[in-house]
Amino acid sequence: MKHLNAWLFTLVAPLTLAQAPQDFSAVQVVPHQIAEGLYYLEGSGGNIGVSVGEDGVFLIDDQYAPLTEKIIAAVKSITDEPIRFVFNTHHHGDHTGGNQNMGNAGVIIIAHENVRTNLSNAFNGGDLTKALTAEQSAGLPVITFADNIDLHLNGHDMHAQHLAPAHTDGDSIVVFKDANIIHTGDVFRTTSYPRADAAANGKFFGIVAAYETLLAISDDNTVFLPGHGVLSKRSDVQAQLTMFNTISSRVKTAKDAGQTLEQIQAAKPSAEFDAAWSAGNTNAGSDLVAVIFNELNAE
Ligand SMILES: [Zn+2]
Incomplete structure (x- = not known):
């Protein structure tokens, strides 16, 4: 020391x-x-x-x-x-x-x-x-x-x-x-x-x-x-994972139905989570949707 x-x-x-x-x-x-x-x-x-x-x-x-x-x-x-x-x-x-x-x-x-x-x-x-x-x-x-x-x-x-x-x-x-x-x-x-x-x-x-x-x-x-x-705790990890899966499955469903990224973002598939998880960034929900959409696109 x-x-x-x-x-x-x-x-x-x-x-x-x-x-x-x-x-x-x-x-x-x-x-x-x-x-x-x-x-x-x-x-x-x-x-x-x-x-x-x-x-x-x-x-x-x-x-x-x-x-x-x-x-x-x-x-x-x-x-x-x-x-x-x-x-x-x-x-x-x-x-x-x-x-x-x-x-x-x-x-x-x-x-x-x-x-x-x-x-x-x-x-x-x-x-x-x-x-x-x-x-x-x-x-x-x-x-x-x-x-x-x-x-x-x-x-x-x-x-x-x-x-x-x-x-x-x-x-x-x-x-x-x-x-x-x-x-x-x-x-x-x-x-x-x-x-x-x-x-x-x-x-x-x-x-x-x-x-x-x-x-x-x-x-x-x-x-x-x-x-x-x-x-x-483990239950906190599980709760977040459930949230991720909820948002990503909504994005996937909309994407598979032919919607564009802009249309999906406008429908706000993360709406009920945004207040708690955006950390002050008003675009956080739609940014996350874009990341998910683009990764699905690259599959
Ligand atoms: Zn880091």
């Missing part, structure tokens, strides 16, 4: 100014306990999973670069053990923004191989032939896997499982088997309609399949830690 704190004084502030148009000064990073030795941190960006114990601190995602210092302080309020590992559930900046800070401080970053590819792409402006700077490369995962990886830390057996393209093509969920807790990354969220990042091969129907996987590997006592939102 000494190393991290000394380094933070010299580097985090300038990095913050250079990289963050968003103002993070008012953000508080708040720890919540889920079970013995297991927590999540709420701040700005994706929920951070935290395992603490004698093997050191294992984090799942690291939010935004300007929050690294607050994340470290929040961890320090739980334990004196150093942060040793960060696992990235996918490449999006609200989950990996702290990677360079963490990597520079000697933290081992672990992710699916597509996360490393997508981050490389992001760091070099989409040109894979362009070399990364030393700062940028410190944010890349150093341990990657193709399908799944098991971690055995702090008395927990953790199983990280890559999913078929859903939110992105690099999504992993992390299952704490003995504690019956699943960090879902952004494949499951409680704050808005599902988001399939088409630029990273995300697919609405992949998200549907991911929910089916979540249901298949869980029971009524499983605690779901979503990428965004609040701790949830």
